[in-house]
Amino acid sequence: MFISKIINTGAEFQPFNASNKIKTTNWVTLFTVIISATYTLLYLFILNEIKIGLLNLGFTIAYALGLVFMRFNAIKNAKLWFFTVLMLHVWICTNIFVTNLSGFHLFYFLVPTGAFLLFELDQQKEKVILSVLATLLFFYCQNTMNAAPLITLSDEVNNIIYQSVVFFIMLELVAISAMFNQQISHHEKFINKRAKTDTLTNCLNRNYFFEAGQEQLNLANLNGRPFSLILTNLDNFKRVNDKYGYLTGDEYLVHLAKLIKDLCIKGEIIGRISGEEFVITLPEYTKAEAEKFAQKLNYQIAKSIFVSSDNKQFSNTISMGVVVHNCCDTIGELVSIADTALFQAKIMGASNIDIIERTA
Numbered sequence: 001m002f003i004s005k006i007i008n009t010g011a012e013f014q015p016f017n018a019s020n021k022i023k024t025t026n027w028v029t030l031f032t033v034i035i036s037a038t039y040t041l042l043y044l045f046i047l048n049e050i051k052i053g054l055l056n057l058g059f060t061i062a063y064a065l066g067l068v069f070m071r072f073n074a075i076k077n078a079k080l081w082f083f084t085v086l087m088l089h090v091w092i093c094t095n096i097f098v099t100n101l102s103g104f105h106l107f108y109f110l111v112p113t114g115a116f117l118l119f120e121l122d123q124q125k126e127k128v129i130l131s132v133l134a135t136l137l138f139f140y141c142q143n144t145m146n147a148a149p150l151i152t153l154s155d156e157v158n159n160i161i162y163q164s165v166v167f168f169i170m171l172e173l174v175a176i177s178a179m180f181n182q183q184i185s186h187h188e189k190f191i192n193k194r195a196k197t198d199t200l201t202n203c204l205n206r207n208y209f210f211e212a213g214q215e216q217l218n219l220a221n222l223n224g225r226p227f228s229l230i231l232t233n234l235d236n237f238k239r240v241n242d243k244y245g246y247l248t249g250d251e252y253l254v255h256l257a258k259l260i261k262d263l264c265i266k267g268e269i270i271g272r273i274s275g276e277e278f279v280i281t282l283p284e285y286t287k288a289e290a291e292k293f294a295q296k297l298n299y300q301i302a303k304s305i306f307v308s309s310d311n312k313q314f315s316n317t318i319s320m321g322v323v324v325h326n327c328c329d330t331i332g333e334l335v336s337i338a339d340t341a342l343f344q345a346k347i348m349g350a351s352n353i354d355i356i357e358r359t360a
């Protein structure tokens with residue numbers, strides 16, 4: 001719980017993409033705090049270098065301060081702060097505490113990758129400046145031997161630190177890649193769902209309904225199987241909106257979609273093709289079965305009493321146009337025939353069903 005609170009700091013009211021980057025920055029910050037704290041313990045308790053240990057503790061706290069920036073929504077500053085502290089820390093470690101034989105300056109490799117992953121797409125200037133700075137600092141450290149290090153390490157300890165640096169870099173890269181992979185797949189699912197469904201009712205949206213419905217129809221045509229389709233339209237929905245408000249109208253549409261979904265158990269597809277119109281494919285339904293389905297739906301809707309979130313209660317009815325098909329049509333043609341049937345049903349009055357049978 002505590003960790004998830006830290007990771008979500010600053011991400012709460014951000015759009016999906018920005019919130020992912022903030023969460024990843026928080027992960028990286030937390031991870032770096034842990035690594036820095038580990039080195040602090042190494043200095044304090046293994047190498048017995050109290051002064052350096054305390055200085056390193058200062059850097060550990062400075063990394064953690066990045067989360068405070070996030071807390072106050074200074075997101076870009078939090079990222080800049082993190083990379084600045086990291087670069088300064090690496091420079092001090094390599095050029096003041098010890099020497100470049102420790103390999104601390106290899107941490108500069110993380111800066112370009114991190115900057116390109118964590119900054120927003122339009123923050124090119126920050127990415128480029130940080131990457132150039134990190135590259136320059138790497139070459140500076142690589143080519144400058146600190147003649148008077150605060151701690152003189154044996155070759156063996158230098159080697160241990162060098163390997164630990166490589167280990168942490170690998171670990172951080174693997175962790176960042178895994179996180180981004182997960183976020184990209186999450187993002188893809190989210191975008192896919194958005195592209196295919198109606199956000200209010202979770203039914204298929206108009207475009208995707210025509211695509212998925214056509215696939216079903218093609219299959220039925222290929223196998224010479226029956227296929228029906230229903231177009232529904234709410235009766236007097238304008239009155240509902242006028243009397244109870246548009247938001248209640250929206251809630252009623254969600255309620256209606258649920259009633260339709262509850263009746264669909266045989267691979268039917270439901271699409272919301274316009275404001276108050278839903279269309280349902282009925283694969284494998286004969287005329288009698290399609291008629292029964294329509295009547296059942298009509299009955300369920302008419303008898304259900306809707307209760308809105310603010311306790312308004314009412315019931316409503318729908319009219320339906322049904323088309324029963326056994327010839328080669330496109331789904332668009334079927335919807336158009338169902339629309340003619342629906343028009344006839346509406347002429348007869350509310351809560352009516354009209355069926356058109358189409359044969360080759």
Ligand SMILES: Nc1nc2c(ncn2[C@@H]2O[C@H](COP(=O)(O)OP(=O)(O)OP(=O)(O)O)[C@@H](O)[C@H]2O)c(=O)[nH]1
Pocket residue numbers: 233234235236237238239241245246247248249250253274275276346
């Ligand atoms: N709440 C809500 N209302 C919608 C939505 N889309 C369309 N509407 C409303 O649906 C109503 C449709 O009105 P009309 O076309 O006159 O149909 P109707 O009142 O149902 O009348 P009949 O169909 O003839 O029975 C309008 O008031 C639209 O504003 C929506 O997404 N949410």
